[in-house]
Amino acid sequence: VRGTPGYICPMFARRMGRYSSANDVFSLGVVLAEIFTGMLQNCCLDGEDVDMFDRYSADGMEKRDLEQDADISAGDWDEGVCRDFARLAVECLSLNPGN
Known part of the structure; x- marks a missing residue:
């Protein structure tokens, strides 16, 4: 799998590299969330790494x-x-951003 960690769509990573435009939509969601919050993907906040997917996606852990x-x-x-x-950012950050 190629790409910057944290910007790769989880479904792309699970499919062993089958690329689709949904990968770009997911990456856009990460960038939109960065712009919106002023935080960078994988930055450290209060001693923990920020993962935009886990933090904000309905499919993530923190929601x-x-x-x-x-x-x-x-x-x-x-x-x-x-x-x-x-x-818009949250919709792009879903497990199936192509939907």
Whole structure:
């Protein structure tokens, strides 16, 4: 499997490298979550590594609300924009982002 750890779609990794455009959608979700939160994938936060999939995806382990973690240093988010941006990122972070 090739790619940057944390940006590879879990389903791609499990299928032993069968590539589809869903892999790019998942990676986009990681980047959108990074932009939205101001945190980098695999960064250390409070002594633990941040994994955007586990932290925010409905398929992940933590299932945190991405909208609640909007980067406050980015200024005031319009409520609708904040909700839509977070929803898009979370949809891209699913196990089957191609759906």
